[in-house]
Structures are given as C-alpha cells and as structure tokens.
Amino acid sequence: MLVxxxxxxALLIDADALEANIATMATALPxxxxxxxxKAHKCTELARRQAAAGHRNFTCATIRECEGMAAAGLGEDxxxxxxxxxxxxxxxxxxxGARVTVAVDSPQTIEAxxxxxxxxxxxxxxxxxxxxxxxxxxxxxxxDRARSRGLQVRGVMGYEGHVVGLPDAAERAEKCRAAMELLxxxxxxxxxxxxSGGGTGTYELNTWANEIQAGSYALMDTAYGxxxxxxxxxxxxxxxxxxxxxxxxxxxxxxxxxxMDHGNPDVADGTVMFCSDEHVTFRPPRPVGEQAWLAxxxxxxxxxxHERAYVFSGEKVVDxxxxxxxxx
Amino acid sequence: MLVxxxxxxALLIDADALEANIATMATALPxxxxxxxxKAHKCTELARRQAAAGHRNFTCATIRECEGMAAAGLGEDxxxxxxxxxxxxxxxxxxxGARVTVAVDSPQTIEAxxxxxxxxxxxxxxxxxxxxxxxxxxxxxxxDRARSRGLQVRGVMGYEGHVVGLPDAAERAEKCRAAMELLxxxxxxxxxxxxSGGGTGTYELNTWANEIQAGSYALMDTAYGxxxxxxxxxxxxxxxxxxxxxxxxxxxxxxxxxxMDHGNPDVADGTVMFCSDEHVTFRPPRPVGEQAWLAxxxxxxxxxxHERAYVFSGEKVVDxxxxxxxxx
Numbered sequence: 001m002l003v004x005x006x007x008x009x010a011l012l013i014d015a016d017a018l019e020a021n022i023a024t025m026a027t028a029l030p031x032x033x034x035x036x037x038x039k040a041h042k043c044t045e046l047a048r049r050q051a052a053a054g055h056r057n058f059t060c061a062t063i064r065e066c067e068g069m070a071a072a073g074l075g076e077d078x079x080x081x082x083x084x085x086x087x088x089x090x091x092x093x094x095x096x097g098a099r100v101t102v103a104v105d106s107p108q109t110i111e112a113x114x115x116x117x118x119x120x121x122x123x124x125x126x127x128x129x130x131x132x133x134x135x136x137x138x139x140x141x142x143x144d145r146a147r148s149r150g151l152q153v154r155g156v157m158g159y160e161g162h163v164v165g166l167p168d169a170a171e172r173a174e175k176c177r178a179a180m181e182l183l184x185x186x187x188x189x190x191x192x193x194x195x196s197g198g199g200t201g202t203y204e205l206n207t208w209a210n211e212i213q214a215g216s217y218a219l220m221d222t223a224y225g226x227x228x229x230x231x232x233x234x235x236x237x238x239x240x241x242x243x244x245x246x247x248x249x250x251x252x253x254x255x256x257x258x259x260m261d262h263g264n265p266d267v268a269d270g271t272v273m274f275c276s277d278e279h280v281t282f283r284p285p286r287p288v289g290e291q292a293w294l295a296x297x298x299x300x301x302x303x304x305x306h307e308r309a310y311v312f313s314g315e316k317v318v319d320x321x322x323x324x325x326x327x328x
Numbered sequence: 329m330l331v332x333x334x335x336x337x338a339l340l341i342d343a344d345a346l347e348a349n350i351a352t353m354a355t356a357l358p359x360x361x362x363x364x365x366x367k368a369h370k371c372t373e374l375a376r377r378q379a380a381a382g383h384r385n386f387t388c389a390t391i392r393e394c395e396g397m398a399a400a401g402l403g404e405d406x407x408x409x410x411x412x413x414x415x416x417x418x419x420x421x422x423x424x425g426a427r428v429t430v431a432v433d434s435p436q437t438i439e440a441x442x443x444x445x446x447x448x449x450x451x452x453x454x455x456x457x458x459x460x461x462x463x464x465x466x467x468x469x470x471x472d473r474a475r476s477r478g479l480q481v482r483g484v485m486g487y488e489g490h491v492v493g494l495p496d497a498a499e500r501a502e503k504c505r506a507a508m509e510l511l512x513x514x515x516x517x518x519x520x521x522x523x524s525g526g527g528t529g530t531y532e533l534n535t536w537a538n539e540i541q542a543g544s545y546a547l548m549d550t551a552y553g554x555x556x557x558x559x560x561x562x563x564x565x566x567x568x569x570x571x572x573x574x575x576x577x578x579x580x581x582x583x584x585x586x587x588m589d590h591g592n593p594d595v596a597d598g599t600v601m602f603c604s605d606e607h608v609t610f611r612p613p614r615p616v617g618e619q620a621w622l623a624x625x626x627x628x629x630x631x632x633x634h635e636r637a638y639v640f641s642g643e644k645v646v647d648x649x650x651x652x653x654x655x656x
Contacts, residue, residue, distance in 0.1 A: 085333070106572070124571075130575065212589075243434065250459055277628050288413070298583070
C-alpha cells in the first residue's frame with residue numbers, strides 16, 4: 001500500500017526516523033541504562049524494536065500495559081511506575097512468570113502490592129513534581145515497611161516531570177540536579193540496585209539515575225521538538241483535505257485523533273487555526289483531496305487515540321502495527 | 329456490581345440524569361425535530377434510548393459511526409454530517425438497506441458521493457464557523473450539480489458551531505438568527521425537505537432549522553453546563569486516589585481518560601491543578617483509596633477515550649455499555 005492510499009485520519013510512523021531515534025538513544029544509554037517507557041507509544045511492535053536495540057527492561061504506566069508487554073514476550077523486567085490499590089492483576093502476571101516491579105509511596109500501596117501477589121517494589125519518591133511519590137525523608141521508613149511485608153525493595157524511582165520540558169538547557173540541568181539529589185539521598189535510606197528516573201528531556205543530563213525512563217524520544221512530538229534534542233519527529237497524523245474556502249482548508253482529523261493538552265498540532269506548510277471533533281481548520285487553503293501531515297504536540301495521549309499505526313518508508317507503507325496497549 | 333467496585337479509571341453514566349436529559353429534549357423537540365448527534369457519545373446503547381424517546385433519525389460524524397448505527401438496527405435515516413472523498417463504505421451501507429444521506433460542499437465531494445454509491449445528499453452550507461460548508465451563494469449551483477449526477481438532494485445543513493457555546497444567551501440568539509438566515513436563503517436555492525442545523529447550545533433558539541443536530545445534551549459537560557440549559561451532568565470519569573501529600577491528592581485518570589481541549593475537568597469538592605497521562609493532581613488532599621468524580625470539560629472526545637461506560641443508579645452499576653462507535 002502507498003501512503004497516498006491510507007484511509008484517513010490515520011497515525012503514521014516514519015520507519016527511518018524511528019530507527020534513527022532508537023539507534024541514537026541506544027548509543028547514548030545502552031542496554032539497561034534505558035528502561036523505555038511504553039506509555040509514550042502503547043505499541044508492543046515498537047517495543048520489540050527497542051528490545052532489539054538492547055533494552056530488555058521496560059517502564060509501564062498502567063496494568064494493561066504490563067499485561068500486554070508480558071503477553072508479547074517482553075515481560076523480562078517490567079516496572080509499573082505508578083501506584084495501584086488493587087495489584088491482583090499484577091500478581092497474576094508475576095505468578096505466570098513475568099517480572100513486574102511496582103512503585104509504592106504509601107502504606108496503602110505497600111499493602112496492595114503485598115496483598116495482590118507482587119514480590120518486588122520500588123519506593124517512589126517525590127522529587128519536585130506535584131504528583132505521586134513519598135516525601136524523600138519518608139522513603140527509608142516505607143522501604144522498611146515493605147520489607148516487613150515480605151516485599152523485595154529494588155531501590156527508588158523519582159520522576160523529574162517538572163524539569164523535562166524546560167526550554168532552557170542550563171536551567172533543565174540545574175533543576176535536574178536538585179531533583180536527583182533528593183532521589184540519591186532517599187536511595188541511601190532505601191538501598192537496592194535501582195535508581196530510576198528521567199525522561200526524554202533529561203536523558204543525558206540525568207547522571208544520578210542509573211536507568212532512564214524515557215519514552216517520547218522514539219516518536220517525538222512538537223513540544224520535545226523545541227528542546228534541540230537529537231531526535232526527529234517520527235509520528236504524524238495524516239488527514240485529507242475534505243473542504244476548502246478562500247481563507248482556509250479543513251482536514252479530517254481532529255480532537256479524536258490528536259490530544260490537545262499541549263496545544264494544536266503543527267501542519268506542514270501551514271498554520272492550524274483550531275481543531276474540532278473530527279476536523280482541523282488551517283490556513284492557507286489547499287485543494288480538496290490533498291493530504292495534510294500533522295505533527296502532534298503531545299505524542300503519548302495522541303497514540304492512545306489510534307487503533308493502529310501505519311509504518312512508512314518513503315511513499316510506501318511497510319507495516320501496520322496495532323496500538324495494542326490502550327485502555328486499562 | 330457497586331460503583332465502589334468499578335475498576336478505575338472508568339467512564340460512568342448516571343442513568344437517572346441521562347433519562348431526564350433525554351426526556352426533556354424529547355419534549356422540547358419531539359420525534360424528527362431532533363436528529364441526535366451520535367458523535368457526542370459514540371454508543372449505540374445510548375442511541376437506542378434516544379430512539380425509544382422518539383428520535384429515529386440520527387446524525388453521524390464518521391463513516392464508522394454510520395456503519396455501527398446501521399449494524400445496530402438504527403440505520404433508518406442517518407445523516408453523515410461531514411464531507412468524505414471516498415464514499416464506498418457508505419455506498420455499501422446503502423446497498424445493504426440503510427438510509428444514509430451525506431453532506432457535500434464541493435464538486436469533489438459530490439463526485440465521491442455519486443461514485444461511491446450514495447443516493448442522497450445534503451448541501452452543507454457555511455453559516456459562519458470557519459470549517460466545512462460551501463459559501464451560501466454557491467449552494468444552489470452545487471445542488472444542481474448533484475442532481476445532474478443522479479443524486480437526490482434532500483435539502484441543506486449548516487452548523488452554527490461558532491454560536492452554540494456563547495455564554496450570553498441574547499448574543500447566542502442573535503448570532504443564531506444571523507447564521508440561520510444564511511441557511512434559509514441557501515435552502516431557497518437548493519430545495520428539498522430538510523433544513524438541518526443546531527446544537528445543544530441553540531436547540532431552543534434555532535427555530536429556522538427543521539431538525540436539530542444536538543448531541544451533548546444527553547451526557548453534558550462542564551462547558552455546556554455553564555449555559556444554564558435544563559440538562560445536567562450525566563457522564564463522569566471515576567478515578568481512585570492513588571497518592572497524596574500534604575498539599576494535593578493524585579487520582580488515576582488523566583489525559584488518556586479525559587480530553588483537554590476545553591480545559592481541565594472539574595473534580596467534586598476540589599480544584600484540579602493539572603492532568604498528566606494517567607493522573608489528575610488536585611487539591612485539597614484526600615485519603616488514598618477514596619474515589620474522585622471528575623466532570624469532563626468536553627464530552628465528545630472524552631467518550632472516545634473509553635472502551636465502555638458503566639451505567640449507574642445510586643450506588644449500583646445497572647448496565648455496562650460498549651462505546652462501540654470509536655475509530656474511523
């Protein structure tokens with residue numbers, strides 16, 4: 001099939017850009033130095049390419065991501081970098097032979113892990129992002145509690161999500177250091193082998209974590225595209241111009257094909273005016289029937305809008321990958 | 329199952345609110361005066377309730393919505409209120425016995441309809457929203473062209489999408505009038521029985537269209553909730569507090585469960601600080617394990633994040649409906 005024949009709207013992946021992005025990262029952070037985050041693509045076929053590049057350990061954000069990765073034979077060492085209060089589905093995976101480590105940050109999440117059949121945990125430490133993670137000074141106490149419940153504590157994780165998108169590289173480096181010093185101090189209280197953190201925006205700056213949870217580097221988006229990183233846009237939403245006027249054109253991809261939390265997508269050779277449920281209005285006008293290539297502002301929730309991704313090289317579609325880790 | 333037992337994140341529908349919303353609308357716009365827009369819920373089970381209230385004609389935004397409605401036995405009179413350049417799947421539905429009318433606004437979309445086996449069209453007229461629709465003065469000429477290609481022209485449609493959300497009711501009424509006068513003038517040039525337009529924000533103001541395409545009224549969202557309409561919030565995203573600190577709580581529903589184009593959701597008894605892929609951070613803090621009810625800012629793209637909806641009455645889940653019209 002040719003790209004020109006793909007029924008739109010559709011999610012397209014540039015095979016060459018993806019391969020280059022994966023290779024660049026595998027050189028910078030070889031093997032277990034990277035624990036790719038599958039939430040950024042939700043696609044086991046893409047994860048297979050990351051595994052082939054040497055990364056056998058993966059990060060997940062949902063139980064279903066863990067289940068799908070294990071079912072795809074990629075369950076050698078999965079980290080559920082998220083808190084859960086019902087860990088029984090994870091326990092089932094562990095019983096079936098997958099290795100799944102779960103983040104905990106409270107007595108309740110420790111109880112859920114122990115009660116659900118989880119064997120290994122990481123202590124999730126808040127390093128400045130107002131989200132999950134215990135206070136750094138509580139990490140050691142939680143680790144003791146987890147051990148007392150029979151759980152093996154593999155170390156700590158802390159995600160500097162308030163830092164990864166900062167446009168100024170020097171500020172990003174400084175705030176990454178401050179965040180990771182908190183994590184390193186917590187690690188001293190906790191013990192274990194793993195110090196897990198980082199993202200695409202800090203993958204080279206974060207020299208404190210011994211594994212980096214980057215995910216967006218593989219497909220990229222326009223937000224990370226502004227940081228000057230050596231990764232290029234590999235995912236696009238393809239639309240067809242279905243209507244035009246003197247002032248604008250309308251493509252058939254909108255809010256159900258593109259996440260808007262980071263703003264409008266970019267359109268090649270034009271400016272997006274706004275998106276609605278099934279449409280993107282942009283200028284200048286372009287003939288009805290032409291394709292319009294949209295670069296998403298935020299890749300993770302855009303991927304989860306799509307059932308499949310068309311992988312292309314040049315003008316040809318070379319593969320179709322199910323986006324098979326969606327849902328919960 | 330009890331609501332307290334639902335695995336989160338989950339989309340919940342308040343059966344009593346839904347029933348009241350459907351009844352209120354069926355009284356205001358009985359039978360064919362309303363052509364409910366299924367893009368707002370993407371759920372054939374919900375459409376069945378609208379049909380049971382007397383509305384047998386439906387509006388769709390995608391080909392898959394048409395296919396799913398026809399497969400569910402709700403294909404008596406479907407309007408695809410959107411332009412398509414490959415109408416063959418619609419032609420297949422028509423050949424199989426569904427009635428599907430397709431919007432056209434250009435020579436190309438007329439050719440696609442005729443070539444794809446479509447028999448009936450509406451002329452889509454731009455009434456002020458910078459999106460699809462021909463210029464009003466071109467409508468008659470396009471209708472002639474469609475007829476010359478063997479298509480039956482059932483009338484006109486024009487969506488005043490730039491008007492439906494205006495907070496001031498008087499301004500909404502005045503701009504609705506201006507938009508619909510354009511549509512009525514185009515209708516005089518086009519002929520046919522249908523003058524189709526309107527939405528939840530103008531369903532009572534728009535007395536020019538003889539059928540109203542409202543959809544959001546059934547489930548509502550916080551954007552429409554600000555307009556003082558007699559419909560109440562019936563759809564919620566249910567989250568569980570998985571982490572808390574001194575300053576905030578974190579629920580396990582985020583950008584993959586909630587569309588952000590209209591802004592953050594509302595959280596009961598609190599204020600949302602921000603959403604990330606799988607989390608909502610809000611204040612004040614609340615105990616780990618508690619449920620948090622989120623009211624989406626925009627219902628349509630929120631529904632398309634979910635595979636199913638849990639219908640509840642009081643504390644009990646009374647039904648589970650597949651959100652079966654997702655994708656394209």
